Amino acid sequence: MSETSKIIAVTSGKGGTGKSTVCSGLGYTLAKQGHRTLIIELDFGLRCLDIMFGLQDKIEHDLSDVLSGKMSALDACSKVPMASNLEILCAPKTLTPVTAEQIYDICSSVKKYYDYIIIDTGAGINSHVFDIVEQANLILVVSTPDQVCIRDASLMSDEFYNRGNKRQRLIINKVSKKVIGNSLVKNLDEIIDKVGVQLIGVIPEDFKLTVATAKGDPIPTESEALLAFDAISKRLGGDFVPLTMKGA
Numbered sequence: 001m002s003e004t005s006k007i008i009a010v011t012s013g014k015g016g017t018g019k020s021t022v023c024s025g026l027g028y029t030l031a032k033q034g035h036r037t038l039i040i041e042l043d044f045g046l047r048c049l050d051i052m053f054g055l056q057d058k059i060e061h062d063l064s065d066v067l068s069g070k071m072s073a074l075d076a077c078s079k080v081p082m083a084s085n086l087e088i089l090c091a092p093k094t095l096t097p098v099t100a101e102q103i104y105d106i107c108s109s110v111k112k113y114y115d116y117i118i119i120d121t122g123a124g125i126n127s128h129v130f131d132i133v134e135q136a137n138l139i140l141v142v143s144t145p146d147q148v149c150i151r152d153a154s155l156m157s158d159e160f161y162n163r164g165n166k167r168q169r170l171i172i173n174k175v176s177k178k179v180i181g182n183s184l185v186k187n188l189d190e191i192i193d194k195v196g197v198q199l200i201g202v203i204p205e206d207f208k209l210t211v212a213t214a215k216g217d218p219i220p221t222e223s224e225a226l227l228a229f230d231a232i233s234k235r236l237g238g239d240f241v242p243l244t245m246k247g248a
C-alpha cells in the first residue's frame, strides 16, 4: 500500500440512496484532482458503473474474470476516458459468489497502484457488507434526508461502531433546496444527530443527474452535484472546504 493509498467503502442501509452515484462522483473528482483512483463495484448482477462513465457494452473484463482466476485484478480494470487517472473494476453481470477474503486479496494486489480505491458495496444490512467494509480505511455512509433512510443509516452505522469501526463519515445525498428551505444547517444538524456520524458533505438533488440516469448518459461533469463531489474529494485529502448549498 502506498503511503497515501486509501480504501474507501461507500455504503448505506437502504437501497437507492445514491451509493453508485457517490462512487462515480468521488472517483471522477478525485481523478481530476490528480489522484490515481480505482472504483470497485460489488453490486453483483446489477452493474451500473459502465453506464455512468459512458462505457456501456465496452467493458471487456470484470470481477468474475478475477474471481475465476482468469486474470489479475489489475488486468481486469477498465480505463475511463472521461478522466485519465480513473479506472473501474466492474461487477459481474450475473450473481457470482464472493467472499470478503477475496475482496481483501483483490484490494491488496492493486492498492500500491492507486491513491484511492473506492468500493461500491451495494445495499443492505448483511454480514457480507460488514465483512467487506472492515478492510476499509474509511466508511462513507450515504443517506438521503428521508426518515426511513436516516433510520437505516443509523442502524448500519451503529453496527459498524459495535464492530469497533469508528472511521465513518456521513454523506447526505439528494438534498432539495425546496425541502430544506432556508434553515439548511438546522435541518442537516438533525439528520447528523439521528445518524450519529460526522458529516463530510452534502450533495444537492440535481436534475441533471436524474436526466442522465433516465437517458443512460454518463454522469454530467458540469453540474451542482459534481461541485459538491469535488468539495468532498478535497475534504478526503484533508483540505478545509466550507459547506455551502451550491458547492455543498
Ligand SMILES: Nc1ncnc2c1ncn2[C@@H]1O[C@H](COP(=O)(O)OP(=O)(O)OP(=O)(O)O)[C@@H](O)[C@H]1O
Binding pocket: 012, 014, 015, 016, 017, 018, 019, 020, 021, 022, 043, 048, 122, 123, 173, 174, 175, 203, 204, 205, 206, 207, 209, 210, 213, 225
Ligand atoms: N444527488 C442526486 N440528484 C438527483 N438524482 C440522484 C442523486 N443521487 C442519485 N440520484 C439518482 O437516484 C437513483 C439511485 O442512485 P444510485 O443508483 O446511485 O443509488 P444506489 O444507492 O447505488 O442504488 P442501489 O442500492 O440500487 O445500488 C439514480 O436514478 C440516480 O440518478
Ligand SMILES: [Mg+2]
Binding pocket: 019, 020, 021, 043, 048, 120, 122
Ligand atoms: Mg448502486
